[in-house]
Amino acid sequence: MPKTKVAIVGMGTVGSGVARLLLDHGDRTARHAGRVLWLEKAVVRDLSKARAAELPEGVLTDDLDEVLNDPEITVVAQLIGGLEPARTIMLQLLEAGKDIVTANKALLAEHGPELFERARELGRSIAFEASVAGGIPIITNISQCLSANQTLSLEGILNGTSNFIVTQMDVQGMAYEQAVRLAQEKGYAEADPTMDVDGTDAAQKLAILAHLAFGAHASWADIPRVGIDQLDPEDLRFARELGYRIKLLATAHLDDAGLELHVAPTLVRAGTPLAEVQDAFNAVRVVGDAVGPVFYHGLGAGQMPTASAVVADIIDTAVGRTRLTFQTLELFSPVGPPRVRLRAFDELPGRYYLRLHVDDSPGVLGKITGALGRHNVSIASVIQHEPDDRADRNTVPLVVMTHEAPEGAASGAADQIEALPEVVGNVVRLRVKV
Amino acid sequence: MPKTKVAIVGMGTVGSGVARLLLDHGDRTARHAGRVLWLEKAVVRDLSKARAAELPEGVLTDDLDEVLNDPEITVVAQLIGGLEPARTIMLQLLEAGKDIVTANKALLAEHGPELFERARELGRSIAFEASVAGGIPIITNISQCLSANQTLSLEGILNGTSNFIVTQMDVQGMAYEQAVRLAQEKGYAEADPTMDVDGTDAAQKLAILAHLAFGAHASWADIPRVGIDQLDPEDLRFARELGYRIKLLATAHLDDAGLELHVAPTLVRAGTPLAEVQDAFNAVRVVGDAVGPVFYHGLGAGQMPTASAVVADIIDTAVGRTRLTFQTLELFSPVGPPRVRLRAFDELPGRYYLRLHVDDSPGVLGKITGALGRHNVSIASVIQHEPDDRADRNTVPLVVMTHEAPEGAASGAADQIEALPEVVGNVVRLRVKV
Numbered sequence: 001m002p003k004t005k006v007a008i009v010g011m012g013t014v015g016s017g018v019a020r021l022l023l024d025h026g027d028r029t030a031r032h033a034g035r036v037l038w039l040e041k042a043v044v045r046d047l048s049k050a051r052a053a054e055l056p057e058g059v060l061t062d063d064l065d066e067v068l069n070d071p072e073i074t075v076v077a078q079l080i081g082g083l084e085p086a087r088t089i090m091l092q093l094l095e096a097g098k099d100i101v102t103a104n105k106a107l108l109a110e111h112g113p114e115l116f117e118r119a120r121e122l123g124r125s126i127a128f129e130a131s132v133a134g135g136i137p138i139i140t141n142i143s144q145c146l147s148a149n150q151t152l153s154l155e156g157i158l159n160g161t162s163n164f165i166v167t168q169m170d171v172q173g174m175a176y177e178q179a180v181r182l183a184q185e186k187g188y189a190e191a192d193p194t195m196d197v198d199g200t201d202a203a204q205k206l207a208i209l210a211h212l213a214f215g216a217h218a219s220w221a222d223i224p225r226v227g228i229d230q231l232d233p234e235d236l237r238f239a240r241e242l243g244y245r246i247k248l249l250a251t252a253h254l255d256d257a258g259l260e261l262h263v264a265p266t267l268v269r270a271g272t273p274l275a276e277v278q279d280a281f282n283a284v285r286v287v288g289d290a291v292g293p294v295f296y297h298g299l300g301a302g303q304m305p306t307a308s309a310v311v312a313d314i315i316d317t318a319v320g321r322t323r324l325t326f327q328t329l330e331l332f333s334p335v336g337p338p339r340v341r342l343r344a345f346d347e348l349p350g351r352y353y354l355r356l357h358v359d360d361s362p363g364v365l366g367k368i369t370g371a372l373g374r375h376n377v378s379i380a381s382v383i384q385h386e387p388d389d390r391a392d393r394n395t396v397p398l399v400v401m402t403h404e405a406p407e408g409a410a411s412g413a414a415d416q417i418e419a420l421p422e423v424v425g426n427v428v429r430l431r432v433k434v
Numbered sequence: 435m436p437k438t439k440v441a442i443v444g445m446g447t448v449g450s451g452v453a454r455l456l457l458d459h460g461d462r463t464a465r466h467a468g469r470v471l472w473l474e475k476a477v478v479r480d481l482s483k484a485r486a487a488e489l490p491e492g493v494l495t496d497d498l499d500e501v502l503n504d505p506e507i508t509v510v511a512q513l514i515g516g517l518e519p520a521r522t523i524m525l526q527l528l529e530a531g532k533d534i535v536t537a538n539k540a541l542l543a544e545h546g547p548e549l550f551e552r553a554r555e556l557g558r559s560i561a562f563e564a565s566v567a568g569g570i571p572i573i574t575n576i577s578q579c580l581s582a583n584q585t586l587s588l589e590g591i592l593n594g595t596s597n598f599i600v601t602q603m604d605v606q607g608m609a610y611e612q613a614v615r616l617a618q619e620k621g622y623a624e625a626d627p628t629m630d631v632d633g634t635d636a637a638q639k640l641a642i643l644a645h646l647a648f649g650a651h652a653s654w655a656d657i658p659r660v661g662i663d664q665l666d667p668e669d670l671r672f673a674r675e676l677g678y679r680i681k682l683l684a685t686a687h688l689d690d691a692g693l694e695l696h697v698a699p700t701l702v703r704a705g706t707p708l709a710e711v712q713d714a715f716n717a718v719r720v721v722g723d724a725v726g727p728v729f730y731h732g733l734g735a736g737q738m739p740t741a742s743a744v745v746a747d748i749i750d751t752a753v754g755r756t757r758l759t760f761q762t763l764e765l766f767s768p769v770g771p772p773r774v775r776l777r778a779f780d781e782l783p784g785r786y787y788l789r790l791h792v793d794d795s796p797g798v799l800g801k802i803t804g805a806l807g808r809h810n811v812s813i814a815s816v817i818q819h820e821p822d823d824r825a826d827r828n829t830v831p832l833v834v835m836t837h838e839a840p841e842g843a844a845s846g847a848a849d850q851i852e853a854l855p856e857v858v859g860n861v862v863r864l865r866v867k868v
Contacts, residue, residue, distance in 0.1 A: 017724075021582050021724060025582075025584070028582070028583075028584060029581075029582065031649075031762070032577075032581035032582075032762055033581075033762065034761055034762035129579070135725040135726060135728060136728060137575060137579030137580070137728075140574070140575075140578065140579050141571060141574075141575070141579070143466075144574065144746065144750065144755070145563075145571030145574050145575070145746055146571070146742065146746065147463075147466035147467075147745075147746050147749050148455050148459075148462070148463065148466075148741070148742045148743075148744075148745030148746050148749065149462075149742055150459070150462060215465075271710075273707065273710075273731065276705075276707075288742060289738075290451075290455060290738040290739065290741060290742035290745075291569040291732065291733065291738070291739045291742035291743075292569060292732065292733045292736075292738070292739055293731075293732065293733070294569060294570060294571075294730070294731070294732040295729075295730070295731040295732065296728070296729070296730060297707065297727075297728070297729040297730075297731075298725065298726065298727065298728040298729065299725065299726045299727070302726075304723075304724040304725070304726070305724065305725045305726055307582070307724060308580065308582045308583055308722060308724035308725035309582075309725075310582075311581075311582030311724075312578065312579055312580065312581050312582050315581050315582065316578065319758050319759075319762070320754075320758050321578070321755045321758050321759065324753050324754050324755050324758075325753075325755065327468055328465070328466055328467065328468040328753070
């Protein structure tokens with residue numbers, strides 16, 4: 001049986017998982033690849049650091065040159081996080097003739113065009129299934145399995161950390177800070193969870209998926225995004241009362257006006273599959289013009305789900321499938337203009353949930369409906385509860401669900417409402433999944 | 435741009451859908467394939483029959499030789515149903531050097547080994563994504579995306595017709611015959627729906643998936659199967675009362691004792707994803723040892739979902755991915771023994787739902803629990819309702835949910851219970867998903 005020599009660069013959690021699959025299950029990978037996948041080298045920065053994975057003698061090294069200068073190593077799983085030295089190492093590996101497998105979506109989001117162009121020039125490939133949605137093979141599904149379709153929409157819960165935190169807040173009634181700490185204890189959140197909870201991570205993943213599914217040239221930084229870091233438990237409760245759950249939803253919708261892209265905490269109707277995604281799970285719902293809706297659900301992160309995606313990519317690369325796919329992949333492609341126009345955020349249609357606290361006095365509701373009316377935002381339903389006691393004022397919480405209106409109009413109305421003297425504090429405005 | 439000439443054999447519903455995608459969306463398929471997919475011929479039996487798809491001059495023919503003798507046609511979507519002449523035509527196409535795409539799972543289930551062996555000998559490939567679960571790309575997901583995993587279990591709602599009928603009975607309270615008629619009107623069921631409703635179709639699909647996921651050499655005819663054709667609305671109601679739904683579930687579970695395979699109406703806990711699969715949708719839940727659980731949900735049949743899968747296969751075949759996958763595919767492979775032992779049905783563990791009608795007299799429950807006890811089947815819960823009036827006897831319906839026990843034991847106990855003089859009619863016994 002032929003042999004493909006493989007190296008891993010970066011032996012963190014995912015790298016150790018990949019090593020385990022390659023070392024402990026060589027029969028399995030050989031069966032699927034039709035060749036032995038031989039772990040030749042595992043490159044680390046610090047040899048003295050303790051590691052979970054037991055490696056055979058001679059595999060572990062802190063010298064990248066042992067990979068770069070070994071022409072028999074043809075596939076490298078580049079599993080270093082962050083931007084540098086990950087970027088430089090990936091370029092070095094490409095120059096040295098290696099095909100790359102990576103899980104680093106931040107790197108692709110920032111330097112994808114440069115890396116992909118270089119790979120194309122050099123006749124190499126970059127596989128990146130593990131970079132989005134962990135164990136859900138959404139990259140292969142969009143770029144290969146659903147390739148007969150024009151994708152019409154894509155909605156995803158793409159950040160497991162955020163979903164875990166929101167689930168704890170929603171189901172267990174935990175405070176935000178407490179839920180973050182639990183996520184950190186369980187290894188779902190970094191010491192600094194900012195990129196997860198502020199929507200950056202989900203926007204980076206959405207940018208990759210939007211490239212693949214729509215041929216959009218979307219930079220993640222241009223995707224409007226709101227995280228869960230400001231989410232108020234009060235809104236989780238009201239959403240529940242209205243028959244919804246709040247999820248950090250990454251949304252892409254195509255229509256004649258162009259492509260709508262955004263990441264935001266969104267009210268999703270309870271009982272629908274996306275609303276019921278719990279804990280660190282991810283889910284993606286894709287609608288194709290031929291296939292209709294397809295729904296995927298799986299673990300969004302974690303050592304072995306991510307390693308599963310990396311090793312599938314290693315197999316695909318060793319077999320030769322990745323090279324074939326990479327050639328026609330609509331990702332960071334310099335060829336031709338984008339196939340879709342990105343819609344401006346203000347023009348995006350949406351339904352909205354508005355929650356505010358108002359003085360318990362006559363005429364207030366009239367002023368609020370007036371502000372909405374002036375922006376042509378019509379009201380679908382209103383909940384006004386009994387008075388609560390907020391500090392020194394006698395206020396009542398008020399929730400307004402609107403019919404469909406452009407973001408700009410809803411935002412303008414919300415600003416005007418917030419400026420009313422009878423309104424205490426901020427107006428919370430969340431999107432409602434249509 | 436290079437061109438691959440494609441032919442369709444069989445212009446029924448799916449064939450017309452495939453033609454539509456190839457003709458109307460040539461830009462799309464060319465983008466994903468990196469080559470033009472050119473529909474050169476569409477072969478039909480009867481030229482005079484009216485067709486939905488508008489074909490360009492010269493494409494439609496009733497002469498298969500126009501495909502067989504044209505060496506430029508390299509990919510053929512063979513979309514004739516049934517066993518013959520489908521089998522003979524597929525062999526002719528392979529001999530003529532064509533790579534095949536098919537949606538005919540019955541043909542694969544019956545003649546897969548012969549067809550695959552011939553394809554291997556001739557250096558050709560057979561792609562069959564459309565043969566299982568319609569729009570859900572489960573074949574590629576198992577054989578490629580999850581290839582780093584040992585599959586531990588696979589549970590699927592694989593027959594859209596049955597699921598549609600059961601949904602109508604369960605949600606709308608329709609009678610079985612009425613639901614079958616509605617399924618026929620909507621095009622979900624054939625004029626003779628036997629293969630769908632008696633579990634044959636699901637068993638054929640499960641056999642294919644079990645080959646791929648477990649390396650099992652399972653003939654569909656050996657898979658124990660019960661259909662929905664005997665399902666009593668009374669059991670749908672009791673299941674609901676117990677917090678379950680009844681679904682025609684295809685199950686494969688691997689443990690140290692071997693592989694469990696069966697198709698049966700099964701109680702699935704309400705609120706879990708498989709329980710909530712409605713109408714003609716299909717769903718598959720796969721558990722891999724690395725990736726954990728992955729859940730797929732999509733349209734199981736219909737013109738365009740199936741055509742989507744066929745065209746994805748045509749693209750994969752034209753690009754060369756199918757050839758690479760086919761070489762290492764664990765399906766109908768003559769190499770080596772099966773990797774798993776198929777467990778005998780009688781030894782399979784399961785929980786059970788037993789429903790019976792008994793005379794409303796003292797001591798009956800004792801006799802029933804006695805019969806269960808003699809077979810070491812322990813009771814988890816019992817529901818006994820108020821008397822109903824069945825014909826001339828005063829009987830009460832009785833539902834027993836058991837703890838886990840082997841099929842053989844549960845079946846033996848049920849037979850003994852059915853033989854009790856106080857039991858009226860049959861004992862209904864259904865599996866409960868653990």
